[in-house]
Amino acid sequence: MSRQTDSQSTTKTRPVPPTLSVITEGSPLSFVNPDGTLTADGEAHGIDIELTRGLYREMLLARTLDREALSLQRQGELNLWLMCLGQEAAQIGSVAALLPSDMIFPSYREHAVALYRGVTPAELLVQWRGLAHSGWDPRKYNLQMAALVLGTHTLHATGYAVGARMEQTDEVVAAYFGDGATSQGDVNEAFNWASAGSLPVLFICQNNQWAISTPTSVQSGGQIFRRAAAFGMPTWFVDGNDVLAVHAATTAAAAHIRLNGGPALIEAETYRMAGHSSSDDPTRYRSDEELESWARRDPLTRIEKLLRLMETPESFFAELDESAERLGAEVRDACRNLEPTELADLFGNVYAEPHDSLEAERRSYQESARALAGVNR
């Protein structure tokens, strides 16, 4: 099944990228083999060397952030961290194919997406240090707060897209979620709603094979991307560890949405290389062999190999290492320098308009805090 995306509507002016047929059968779309050589699809599509370098750079920075944050958690500087190790290609390849004006609704593991959008390390870590529920202004980066109640944000993305549709913009609204979240009613409502309303939502499912200890085989009876057909939307099933394939699929899906209006689903097949979070012990439920087999498909290694095959100068890698080191230092400093939070300041965040009983509670809290401080002095 393939849909024509290049012969339709002339009202939109954005250039159409190379057409990529809608993939609903067989193995995921892949351009780069784990050894850095190109697949037949990769050869046919062609490789943009500058793009490849840029994506590699972003993935490496994301991995640096992730590693530093985990080590900060181990040192007791962060309360919790949800690692994105292994998912850099799925995140960077997709976010890089969107426009900065496209609104994104992330889950809690999309640190690479956030970093790519310009969120600072301090803004990223403040939540995980236990100082705030979210760190950045969603409007500044066109990146919403991370959804922690699984799948809820897919409906928010859908509603946001209703507005885009009414205003006749050519925005794409992207929602990131995991394989586990696809079991929630909200996600399936969003699929249906977006399709019924022909809304410009790009659903990006990172299937990292696990939802905490629950494997995809227990989670769902069929493959996730196959649901798209029944909901009446096109889908791209892509090797989520192949940043170029993810980028091409997202480019095609976004172009489809901008031209035709309706939603699309991307399933990026990837792997959660670390535990679910810094509190999880994955050895309780998965095998070393499985981990090793995915380690051989690492998203960064294959692109590094490709870049070397394409005779990228050593200076590129050396400069990148320096950038990564700088980022690492920035992450550590940012974390330790985060300002403390005062409970008294949080009362004002609850309502937009004055609320008398909460205001009374705030006063009584401040009085009692003063009184207690007096007692303990």
Add this chain to the structure above:
Amino acid sequence: MSTMSLVGALNAGLRKSMADDDRVILMGEDIGTLGGVFRVTAGLREEFGADRVVDTPLAESGIVGTAIGLALRGYRPVCEIQFDGFVYPAFDQIVSQLAKFRARSGGRVSLPIVIRIPVGGGIGAVEHHSESNESYFAHTAGLRVVSCATPDDAFHMIQQAIQSDDPVIFYEPKRRYWDKGEVLDQSDRNLHEARVLREGSDCTLVAHGPTVATALAAALAAAEDGFSVGVVDLRTISPLDLSTLEEQTMTSGRVVVVHEASTFLGIGAEIAAAISESCFYSLRSPVLRVGAFNMPYPPAKVEDAFLPSVDRVLAAVDHAMNY
């Protein structure tokens, strides 16, 4: 008799219920292979098999909805909700379905389902993992709501909840999960009885779940200052054991209710109203409440200021004494 953590006691209680009655089925996210994120169900899948300790899809509405279907065939499902803040996707199934089946069926259909919820804050968690939502369910006719505070109660109450022919919302105080205590082989206490932990002639503290230990610590501190402060562990929220509360009120004349949920329309508000209705002339001060402010649970770094502390309880006792 043996010494167990609260998690261990729940695990032992579940094991006993499953061994005694093969209609008991556990279901929830990550409860099988992993044994639950708090390990409450650790080892039970190995013992009873994957049909009776079910790793469900990630869908709370589904967990409760399918539990209802199983109960309609005579099973006795025990659902685990991974964290308090994730019960809301199941709200319709609990409030409109589970709670009402019996009344809707004219008393013909009962649903013996237990919904276990790790509850409350104090563990440094990220948002949605520290909530106290007992009022929503206690406000719903058709549900029984209980809250355990000690390993001994955890062990016995979970078994009694499973034996109940009504739906039971079963709260587990997650910040007390690792506290150890003695567990007796038998209990003569009914599921819906409060327990007087300490008699007091000056003031009575009423708490449940995670705040019971806070109330006890406050009572000890008050004793050092020469006040006789009693503590009642509520244990049951719906139904409330009003007669125990009334007895204590008659002796002390002052009542302070301590819970983690916000005081606004919280269980403390119901207790205050009920006691002033029945014990008005025994009261020497208004019933006071110590609980959360009416705001979403705050970020972890300020939760100590947010949670009812010994100091805040003592301040309320002071207030009652000086009324």
